[in-house]
Amino acid sequence: MTGHFPWITAHTGCMDTLDNTLASVEEGIRLGADIIEDDIRVTRDGIAILAHDDIWQSVNGRTIQISALSFEELKSVEVIVDYAGKTGKMTFSTLEDLLLLIKGSGRTVNLDLKVNEAIDAAAALVHKHDMLDQIFLSGCGADRALLAQQRHPELKKLLNADSEHFLNRSYEEALEQTVSDALAAACFGINIYHEFVKPELIEQAKANGLKVYVWTVNDVSLMKHYAALGVDSLTTRAVEDLVQLKKSMQQ
Template identity: 35%
Template sequence: MGKPSFPKIAAHTGCGNTPDNTMESFMEGIRLGADIVEVDLRVGGDGTVVLLHDDSPYLHECTYEQLNQYEVRTKLSPLYENYEIVKLTDILEIVKQYDVKLNLDIKTPDTIEPTIKLVKQFNVVDQVYITGCSENITNRHPDIQVVFNTPKEFTTEERDNYSLYAVKVCEEVVLGRYYGLNMDYTTCRQEIVELAHASGLAVWVYTVNDPEAMIRFIRMGVDAITTKSVVELAELQKQG
């Protein structure tokens, strides 16, 4: 067996020196040369899909224009004193200009359909992966690549019998017609990577910022590593 190919570099939102889910963070991921750039998505009460990790009553009570006003958005987070709330449409317009993929991390089930509608409207299906909430996407939209989020923590039974856990997860993901597994790095072991690959599934791990952990997962043969330390992972790629 030959040496595994280097994993795709996935820029976690807020990579480098920029705040999460800002236009600056999105552009920094592209500038640093990431293969994939992640953003978190929620839908507001007026149907606008925005880049936002945490929920807020304001998101549901305000239109996007109201939400993005200084006096409102600063109540969501202090970072919005200097940054505006970004709409998904702004991101999709830009991503078409670059050879980069998007990881759309959907935070709520009601965000799924508005997001996919925009992805198709902007004709960027081939540049998009979906993670996070993914209920029934593969049935309703078989053209969308969905990476199944596995549980962040093990049950006692799963911890004691990892082999059985790996089999069950891979069977579930194959049955659900997912593109692959999106795993918290603490739950990913060589055994599940090999089993997933034998089943035709990709394996992504998140969020890996330590260089030694990066090397471990590179050797393990995972297909993508999500990191805030894009420069460090890119340097490992250069070193071969």
Template identity: 25%
Template sequence: MIIVGHRGAPLEAKENTIQSFLIAKNLGVDAVELDVHLSSDKKLIVFHDDAVLINGQNTVQISDLTLEELRKVTGIQVPTLEEVFETVGDFNYVVEIKKSSAFYPSIEQRVVDAIRERGLVDNVNIISFDFDAVKRVKEIDEKISTGIIFVGRLNWFLEIAKKAKANWLGIYYQLVTEEEVKNAHQSGLKLNAWTVNDLASAEKLERIGIDALTTDNPRKMIEILKSRKKNT
């Protein structure tokens, strides 16, 4: 079972920062997950929220701020996607596009270009709640792995994944059943359960055949799950 660090290792460093990703990598995760928006100066920025609060009063959309403005108002050295790839290096990444090109012009193409430039086509899984974003990525480069994230029962999303030519489905961990895992696998899809932070749930997911889990606490998951495998 693949262990993915959700926004890196957010219990040990600020989420979605290079420090967080490096900690997760050094802990031994199989991949790190990160979120991507497009700033007003067309930078691929790694940040979770759609908007930020300025001076405790005004909510401003990420798309209305430049990268430097975002860094200033948050007090965080918000990285670009390219900076993450350059610093964390040749590793495995789960890249969530937060909104499709209907909101962020050409964001899918920009993300694919960044992946290609770094030579990471085989190391990245691009995911989104937005069906159109996933579908568009496959239209740009069918070699890149993709996944649709959802909340709900799996069977309805199997058809959506098929239409988008997705490789993965990201499912809320409390909704996963053994039957759904089997149905996904029979449809040629892999399942990533999110966001798993307790051992009992992780053990259950591993037992029923989940392919990957995303966690806020990679240190605990790795220490327990991977050490147990060594002893079996």
């Protein structure tokens, strides 16, 4: 392993919790994750909430669209969750709720933006609670990363590597484009699906001063592999396994 062990990022819905819930945030913090990741969308009236999708089914059979409802209309709606092998019910939590938990814990939060409107909504709350040092943005392809840089250059952000580049172009071309896009938008690093990570990506990123954050790695043997490659962060739902691996590798 090169350098320090990668930062442990708790994917939303880590362990046995439901995605986009405060219970997931609390579990990541409890288990010792360095970074907590969650998905951010915006209601019709601009309230940032924790949600991966725009469309949901309520427990009484209604179709709910987050972007079409005010938070007042949405906040008491209970929806059905059937995602990542877990089922349940939940009501929506706000980004402000999340930030207050993170601020008290001293951890860092990765805000995975699902819509452009979330940029301004997130920035307003980050400034309200004086948390510039505890947050960064992800979910930013090249266009969203540039937009975030134009609107709020003070917010740190990762470039989400475009999977299409790595699927449809040579690895060298995809890598060159990814690094170029990250630098153009003043990103501090690259957020990339683990299957696209090779040693040359690590080398090129480091040569350009970019961190490499890898998602989503739930298998212990793969955790060992990417830790040995020298990535800067591993995102996982299996936080407890990654915490135990860190302890064993550091010993």
